[in-house]
Amino acid sequence: MEKIRKRLLSLIMTCVVVLSLIAPVTGGLQEVQAGSPYYIQVNKNTNVVTVYKNKVNGVYQNPVKAFICSVGYSTPVGTFKTPAKYRWHTLQGPSYGQYCTRIYGGYLFHSVWYYENGKNDTVSVAQYNKLGQTASHGCVRLTVADAKWIYDNCPLGTEVKIINGTSKNDPLGKPEALKLNTKNKMDWCPTDPDPRNPYTKKSPEITGAKNKTVQLGDKVDLEEGVNAYDTAGNNITSKLKVSGKVNTKKIGTYKVTYSVVDAIKRTAKKTVNVKVVDNSTVVISAKSQKVQLGTEFDPLKGVTAKTKAGTNRTSTLKVSGKVNTDKVGTYKLTYSAKKMNGKTVKKTVTITVGDYKKPVLSGVKNKTIYTTDIPEGETLDLLEGVTAKATNGKDLTSRIKVTGTVNPHKAGQYKVTYSVTNDSKLTTKKTITITVKERKFVELKGIQNLEVTYQPEASIEEKEALVKEQVLEQVTGYILGEEQSDDVLEVAMEQVEEDYYLVTITLDDGQGHTLEGQLYATLIVEQ
Structure with a gap:
């Protein structure tokens, strides 16, 4: 009995299918009408339906719409005229379809099938998610909106051409379809215009897009944390578009707009403000330093204040504390500047006043x-004429130290080093050479024997006068190296024999230094 019951049920189902293919009787039947404003092409290989406005010399032209679909391997190839329409229609299974337009025989345009007749919330989720794939038993499955468009706008008698083409035969490309939640067996078609359709109140959603503050100079990823979801709740972040630019190198407020369009052309848009600010700390360039005693010092000269991001805050710079450059000592200065948010940053430095230039030695020379x-x-007084001063004028002569000795009574070259140290422990050194030269108190030059000629008739006095005259011409006297006049020299003569004299020349400096020199003078009678 069980086998008989199953065979009987199978026979009944076959009869239902045959009847639905040959002579469907579901409500809403429309008869064939003449003429159509559109031409429909079904591309089996790409599962795309394209609607054309014109046909010229057998070629469809001016595409106006494209629908994603699911055909079957048995979908016939050829050109057909639509003979009938059905608002709801029983399909194989049995299952049910909305907005059905017969193409040929048992092949129709219809919505993805439903589990229950007339119940819009029972569309097969699994079959709906196959739109764009070959999945039917031969009919051309569409979304409700697309099936309705053909139902409403293409009168009976509309020409339908079914081809095995390529994507080149789809001038408007291949549309997309929403994916329904596979946790559900049944659902509404999101495009169903029925006012009860919960999807009519839904739209794409953009999450994570919100006003934000960015630190000046930092990088910003405008898409980080932002996601987009379609009407059915599927993640379509890859379709998210971002318009507007943010210059993180310039403080300001920038508008950024996020937008997305889902598979059923519903849109979402959200505009946010991206504020570029500089909240980084301020860097004050002031440093601890040494200041020369007695000089002018401006604590703000050359000091700058900038945020780490580079914003100039020097105009907010202030300094507290005093420095007395006329007094050696250590002083504290505190600098302050304001960040962009008004908060104050401080820096304390140490200013040490001292004599940081070497002292000057004067009078030290070879x-x-x-x-x-x-x-x-x-x-020899080696400090005679030597002085030392600090750069601020302070006399440091008493601090001069001398190394090296000089024997002023012995000819030679002597090295002497002078050094002096100021209050800041800076030392100046200078080494000179003192040359000691030999020099006599009294000195006679030109002492050498001479010959004097005279006239035969000359007397002894005249002879001696001639000798003295020539001696003074020949001999020069020096006192402390300076040439003396002849009247300083004393000349004494002693006749040794006739016409032969011993002449003694004496030089006395009057200071107890006497020098004598002797020579012989020979007198010769002039012939």
């Missing part, structure tokens, strides 16, 4: 002296 310059038993 010199030459003579052995006669310094009296016997006395020493």
Whole structure:
């Protein structure tokens, strides 16, 4: 009995299918009408329906609409005229379709099938999500909106051409379809215009787009954390478009607009403000430093204040504390500047006033002296004429130190080093050479024997006068190296024999230094 019951049920279902293909009787039947403003092409290979406005020399032209669809492997290829329409219609299964337009025989345009006749919330979720794939038993499945458009706008007798084409045969491209939640077996078609359709109150949603504040100079990813969802709640963030630019190198408020269009052409848009601010801390360039005693000091000169992001805040710079550059010491200065948000940043530095330039030695230079310059038993005063001063004018002569010795009575070259240190422990050193040259108190030059000619009749006095005259011409006397006049020299003559004299020349400086020189003078009678 069970086998008989199953066979009987199968026979009944077959009869239902045959009847639905040959002579459907579901309500809303429309008869064939002549003429149509549109031409419909079904591309089996791409599952795309394209509606054309014109046909010229057998070629469809001026495409106006494109629908995503699901055909079947048995969908016939060829050109057909639509013979009938049905508002709801029983399909194989049985299942049910909305807005059905017969193409040929048992092949129709219709919505994705429903589990229950006339119940709009029972569309098959699994089959709906196959739109765009070959999935039917031969009919051309569409969304409710697309099936309704053909139902409403293409009268009976509209020409339908079914081809095995490529994407090149789809001039408007391949539309998309929303994906329904697979947790549900049945649902509404999101495009169903029925006012009870919950999807009519839904639209795409953009989440995570909100006003934000960005630090000056930082990078900003406008899409970070922002997501987009279609009418059915599917993530379509990849379709999100962002308009507006943010210059993070310039403080200001920038408008950024996010927008998205889902598969059923519903849109969402959201505009936010991106505020670029500089909340970074302020860097004050003031540094601890040494200041020269007695000089002018401006604590704000050359000091700047900038945020780490580069915003100039020097105009807000202030300084407290005093520095007395006339007094050696350590002073504290506190600088303050304001951040962009009004908060104050402070920095304290140390200013140390001191004499940071080396002292100046004066009167230290190479010199030459003579052995006669310094009296016997006395020493050379190496500090005579030498002074030292700090750069602020302070006399440091008493701090001069001398290394090296000089024997003023012995000819030679002597190295002497002078050094002086100021209050800041800076030292100036200078080494000189003192040259000691030999020099006599009294000196006679030109002492050498001579010959004097005279006339035969000359007397002894005249002879001696001639000798003295020539001696003074030949001999020069020096006192402390300076040439003396002839009257300083004393000349004494002693006749040794006739016409032959011993001449003694004496030089006395009047200071106890006497020098004698002797020569012989030979007198010769002039012939």
